[in-house]
Amino acid sequence: MHGQPERYVEGLPRPGRCLVMGVLNVTPDSFSDGGDYLDRDAAVHHGLALRGHGADLVDVGGESTRPGAERPSEVEELRRVLPVVAALVEEGLVVSVDTMRASVARAAVEAGARIVNDVSGGLADPAMLATVAELDVAYVLMHWRAHSVTMQQHTDYDDVVEDVADELSRQLDAAVAAGVASERIAIDPGIGFSKTADQNWEVLARLDRLHALGRPVLVATSRKRFLGHLLADEDGTLRAPKERDAATSATSALAAAAGAWCVRVHDVRSSADAVRVAARWRPGNADG
Numbered sequence: 712m713h714g715q716p717e718r719y720v721e722g723l724p725r726p727g728r729c730l731v732m733g734v735l736n737v738t739p740d741s742f743s744d745g746g747d748y749l750d751r752d753a754a755v756h757h758g759l760a761l762r763g764h765g766a767d768l769v770d771v772g773g774e775s776t777r778p779g780a781e782r783p784s785e786v787e788e789l790r791r792v793l794p795v796v797a798a799l800v801e802e803g804l805v806v807s808v809d810t811m812r813a814s815v816a817r818a819a820v821e822a823g824a825r826i827v828n829d830v831s832g833g834l835a836d837p838a839m840l841a842t843v844a845e846l847d848v849a850y851v852l853m854h855w856r857a858h859s860v861t862m863q864q865h866t867d868y869d870d871v872v873e874d875v876a877d878e879l880s881r882q883l884d885a886a887v888a889a890g891v892a893s894e895r896i897a898i899d900p901g902i903g904f905s906k907t908a909d910q911n912w913e914v915l916a917r918l919d920r921l922h923a924l925g926r927p928v929l930v931a932t933s934r935k936r937f938l939g940h941l942l943a944d945e946d947g948t949l950r951a952p953k954e955r956d957a958a959t960s961a962t963s964a965l966a967a968a969a970g971a972w973c974v975r976v977h978d979v980r981s982s983a984d985a986v987r988v989a990a991r992w993r994p995g996n997a998d999g
């Protein structure tokens with residue numbers, strides 16, 4: 712499995728450029744869009760708009776993972792997510808479910824989701840990896856150390872790039888050992904999860920180290936706090952989350968140019984443009 716970077720995940724679109732995954736949070740408390748799409752119709756409407764703006768995939772999540780967030784119950788998560796997944800699948804979208812729970816992953820896949828996006832990379836729910844193996848769907852496996860309530864207490868690394876790569880490699884081995892087909896797996900360094908702002912930038916500057924793990928890499932920087940720090944006012948006030956989209960499209964272009972397989976973003980239009988620019992920039996890629 713470890714060797715040349717793979718460019719594709721089996722069973723997902725292959726447009727010849729970095730994919731764009733649109734974020735659809737059906738939560739009251741996500742950091743940038745919490746409460747915006749809690750109502751089912753508003754959520755479905757937004758999912759369709761994301762496709763219209765150029766999303767290749769739409770990622771539906773019912774649990775906020777912002778630092779300090781409390782978890783919803785399983786019943787509540789299912790109630791938020793399932794009707795939205797089903798309605799978007801019905802409309803022909805490629806839907807991913809953002810969940811750490813095997814039961815939610817299973818129900819969403821039964822409703823038509825084609826990707827399980829597990830920010831815990833199989834570590835939060837002992838049933839997750841076997842469930843994904845059985846469902847035989849695509850799996851986004853993220854670097855993760857702890858639930859959101861405590862994750863910012865877990866930012867000790869000897870070398871953040873090497874340690875994230877090693878921990879991801881172990882998570883990847885566990886997934887494959889549980890029967891998940893390696894061609895179905897993408898990896899994700901988990902920007903903002905158990906990482907300081909500086910550590911996020913270090914990881915982003917070394918995506919080559921993650922590519923050495925041999926799987927496509929998803930990069931999710933959208934509107935995250937480290938961008939708010941970068942763009943802070945002189946008095947130290949962070950740039951507000953919804954004012955971080957221009958910076959996000961810059962990270963999307965840079966990630967795509969560095970070989971990322973997919974970027975996960977809230978403002979799809981600007982990042983869809985950015986990944987097209989990155990593709991066209993490559994020598995000899997006139998069709999990008």
Ligand code: PMM
Nearest residue numbers: 741742776828851853899901902931
């Ligand atoms: N970040 C958030 C949620 N889901 N999924 C993946 N694969 N990678 C991430 O970095 C990630 C994620 C953070 O919350 P948001 O939905 O408000 O962006």
